Amino acid sequence: MLKTTFAEAYDNGEPRLHYRALMERLHSLAPGDLQGRARLVESTFRTLGITFAVSGREEGLERTWPMDLVPRIIPGSEWEIIEAGLKQRVRALNLFLDDLYVGAQAALHDGVIPRWVVESADGYLREAHGLRAPQGAHCVVAGIDLIRDGGGVYRVLEDNLRVPSGVSYVLENRVAMTRALPIAFRNHAVRPVSHYGASLLTALRSIAPTASGDPTVVVLTPGIANSAYFEHAFLARQMGVELVEGRDLVVQDQVLFMRTTRGLARVDVVYSRVGDEFLDPVVFRHDSLLGIPGIVSAYRAGNVTIANAIGNGAADDKAVYAYVPDMIRYFLAEEPILPNVTTYLPWQNEDREQIFDRLEELVVKPVAEAGGYGIVIGSQADRATLEDLRAKLTAQPRGYIAQETIQLSTHPTLIDASLEERHIDLRPFVLTGEDIEVIPGGLTRVALPEGSLIVNSSQGGGSKDTWVLEDDGAVATR
């Protein structure tokens, strides 16, 4: 097991080739200058209302998500590999979901993944059986979390196939960067990201029910109180489509309509940012006020398409994750390009022994939690926590997975007036419609407290602009 940490920008104290121009520029600025620029970015974000609501707190508490001024740089040739790996993975995940809900469940019959593991996943929904996804695109938008291990190898940490968020920050961070560090930006051939809205709209239109010639797409949000509301509005604006809430929609004769000032208008595709269980009170949670009664029956009748499809949670469950490399081999007959983090499953005998023997070296995650909650890092846990964990693992093996501890790579980050190393990850966004497309880069999240490995916004994380270069090194400084 590698205990070392990979430094993104430096190799033996020297900047790596693709970081040279950036570091030169940053070090040429007067001390305090960067801080001034960072404050400017913060105040711009606040004025623009690029904020998220902190959950569990009273309404009105809005925070900006700190954007670090030092961008993360990925050389072009390195990105080609990541991109190919992401496309491969998402293709296999879509095939798996289509096989599970629409097809013959060949993967389950052939024992690629145990049926009980899939069917016990929190996000698996019996109600999704028979719901056809045009183009086989169950995940139109996927966010695949990547980390780099001590050897610099990109590994998949987690798949987000339901409502992955964060893409608005990718676009807003880029705009902020070009304003805050225009000269550094100009000195690099950075691949653009601003076409995301257009690409998303194209993908969504491609999955419209076949009957409609000029499909109407809407973004469905739980509403202004949702922590990601800014992003929902942002995406609707980027695509030029309506941002609707459940109360704006109505189903009549298995057809979906929105209420407008000129009467009812038909809707063909819903990009839903509402969780599956809240979508339709007739089918799922009866107490949901966010949903639209009858929308699932309209979907089943083929009169509307919902993206991402219902039931995707069967494929992004933390236990199902362990089987994704096998899915890739089974459905595509290819070797996975991006490896998983080595994962142990408590219900398999040989894995369980490993877990119990090496509990203080491993990371244990509850499968049902998101946002970094409930994770136990063995090396940092006290005796009582570990004993408690052993008991839980014995009682509820399906509730947990264990993984090798990976340090996460580090990246220079502006802390007060100096650049310090902080841990980062990467969430690229993969769009599936007629074609499959990855937006260059993605969201780099950074854990701002020293030594912290938790990058989530709710737990002291920030973000960085991510530059994918056309080439492999910086253009000469002008």
Place this chain on the structure above:
Amino acid sequence: MLSRHAEDLYWTGRYIERAEDTARLLDVTHHGMLELSGEDAAQANRDVLEVLSLETRFTGSAEDSAAVTNFLVLDQDNPGSISSAVARARTNARGLRDRISSELWEAINSFYLDLQALDLSEEIHEHPYQVYRRVKNSCQMVTGVAAETMPRDDGYRFLTMGRLLERAEMTTRLLDVRYHRLVDSPGAMSFNRWAALLKSVSAYEAYLKEYRAAVDPIQVLAFLLLSADFPRSVQFCLQGTERELAGLIDTGVRSDAQRLLGMVCAKVEYCDLGSLLGGSLGDFLDELQEDIWQVGAAIDTHFFHHATDLDLHPYVTR
């Protein structure tokens, strides 16, 4: 457009207008009061509360000018206070982020954040003039940014309609409350009060240019009720609303809102100023307020809360 968005835009227009009108009214009242005795000051406070239709909501004493000001400027529980009007406009605008221009959202959000940053409870008593000026400027900024950045589509029509209807109501109430005190005031005092009335709707200079004369009750009334050119006259606002409404309805059949509004416009246009000043003005203005309220209710039913829309409206494709 979505009914919910239309309603939010309409109310954003109303809230911003309300904040601006309140600031202007308080500014004029505050400066007028510096010359008044305690007794008169209390009456002036009562008048302001009545103009804003908040006389029953205010539980304090009208003699306490500071309490009245706090209630009208700061009080978050008072939906008519400047702070809450701005906060509500901002909440609406947040829900309209994908509908309004980014510039408009920024203007409203900055306005809200500016007020938050200010220690209003202190400032409003130390530097009332600056605070009112700031509020008026920010409101005009919002209106101006909307005019310069929004396409003249349905969204803009709803925003404008909200603003104009709110203003028509405000001018009507202002006339209603103030004219009692005006007709029987003597000499110089009378002049000051008529001037203050005109100033509370920014009409003083425009009035002087139009009539080139000392203030004369019948002319002031004509100006504030009937002027087709002055943007705060009742008629100007109602006709503007009529225009926006016509743009929103594309069938040949008149809606209830249009029918009602047409009747109100005619009533104002053909009123007999002489007999109004002869004694019936109070009743006329009361009726006018009720009429404008009815127009608002009809707009609400037609566009925002058509409950049985499945039966009433044909399916349309966008």
